[in-house]
Amino acid sequence: MVAAAKPKPARSKAKKERAKKPAAPKAARPLVDALAEAAWLEADLALAEALADFDELEGARDDADKAHAMVLLAQSLARAGRKRGLARLGILGATEPYDPSRHEYIAPGKPKTVRIKARGVARGGEILVKPRAGPSRRKKAL
Amino acid sequence: MSDWTLCIDFGTAFSKAAAAPTGAWSGFDPQTVRPLMLSGHEQQTNPFLLDSAVFVDDARILFGRAALGQAAASSDKRRLPLRSFKTLLSVSDLDRALATNAPTSVDPHRIFQMRDLIVLYLAFLLQTVERAAKADPALARVKEIRRRYAAPAWRSGDSAGMHTAVLGIFGEAEAFRAAMGDRLLAPEGLPIDVITSALPKAAPAAKPYEMDLIFEATAAASYTSIGLEDAGSHLIVVDMGAGTTDIAAIARAGQTAFELPEARVTFKQAGDFIDGVIANVVLDSAKWARSPEQKTALWTALMRQMRDIKETVFADGRAALRHEGRTLSLSMRDIERDNDFKEFIKGFERAYAQSLAVVRDDAKARGRPEVHAIAVGGGAAAPFVRALIAAKPKGGGPRVAARPATPDWAHAPSFQGNLAPVFPQLAIAIGGALAPDDMLAARAPSIPA
Structure with missing residues (x-):
């Protein structure tokens, strides 16, 4: 006669049951998280490139090496931004009427016109960083 | 009338699917769009893209990402995964193309015709779509989902006329899927002897698959103009x-x-x-x-x-x-x-x-x-x-x-900036799901035009 199997503690049985079941599908996560994962997947690669490029820039021995490393770093960062759907706002050096809702003025005062010193960043219709602007003309030397 | 519409974009490199409530066209709300996570169970991969690939290994057939992985790991580099299903389904003499034996680089056993491998991949795709729809909280509760697939309007021959032939192939795939169930999704693939035993039984059991056809250009028109008062x-x-x-x-x-x-x-x-x-x-x-x-x-x-x-x-x-x-x-x-x-x-x-x-x-x-x-x-x-x-x-x-x-609506705040970057990859599936019935190129056999 086969000895009756010793009953196993309820907790371990439940554990076993759980182990039998296939893991809950990863697809059950919220849609927006999965979209973010998809959008970040390629941006991550570009960011990783940018980090490596930055090290090369820091370690550049001469101006030529530095210039090459800078170009590659800028390229990797721009690519990462594009993969996240970011777009640049404004044209470097352009003169525009000053609009505090569209420009971050980086000098004292409230000018009528400004010159774009650094482009802004937008995603869709949302401005994440306003274009940084300075005076449109240099003050005459006294 | 169906509650939701699901569109499959059977792409050359990747397959995609998306769903939207039927009638989304009028009173469009971007939040209701549901791209399906066909690869949601995979790690380190875009959860919305399913690799269009079949690999005939020594004793098994593998699908999707697993097929590509096995092909890359194979010591025999002359063996290739089959990837160009979409091109094959677009040729003018479809019957002849399907009846061709798979090249030895794809099937060294010389067992399968191109038709068999396409039916197998479509069965895998349909089962994957089924799993993704069940895992989607919005779709899991839905009773009836109407299906569509997107195809180029310009493919050779009569696209709408080829619809019947394509539905026949999907019908066989559905019969095989019903027989195999989740075994199709096993990362190690299906044993070849299981396939050679079950596949011949699928064809006689097949019914034309209930699926509408939408042209890719129409799908583009749909996602471009939906919700616009000044739609051209x-x-x-x-x-x-x-x-x-x-x-x-x-x-x-x-x-x-x-x-x-x-x-x-x-x-x-x-x-x-x-x-x-x-x-x-x-x-x-x-x-x-x-x-x-x-x-x-x-x-x-x-x-x-x-x-x-x-x-x-x-x-x-x-x-x-x-x-x-x-x-x-x-x-x-x-x-x-x-x-x-x-x-x-x-x-x-x-x-x-x-x-x-x-x-x-x-x-x-x-x-x-x-x-x-x-x-x-x-x-x-x-x-x-x-x-x-x-x-x-x-x-x-x-x-x-x-x-x-x-489109501007892909930047809707509900997506938190995450739909727009991946939109181009999912666009046709989304547009196909959103389009009203009047935009269809051909309907499923049971639906009168």
């Missing part, structure tokens, strides 16, 4: 892919959309041709690469990075790349100066002008003031494509307005 009556779609640049046009009267077949133009040069131009421009400028070995190594490196190079040079006007310790640079101007590229542009512009003339004539005849233009596919970001669709046509008549490749 006419839309010209420029799809620059790898091998061909396909131009098609859709006209709308009310909610009914119909293709303008005379506007359909295929220009037999596209992304692959531009890749060659770019590689040659870089090779010509790399004077240090003299030996055939150096040139081959540079060509290989360029082709490996070509997607990034093109994206960067199209967006920024210039790109830099590293090769064997050197930094090489390339500008859009270098490309534009190339004679082959100039000829390519001439041909592309001719093809677009030919198609646009038909669309504008039709718009004029119907008293419509405007034609919308949109670029889709890999070439949508190319500056020469964007410039062409934004160009003002000469002479009077309907004006042309370029629409963005990613």
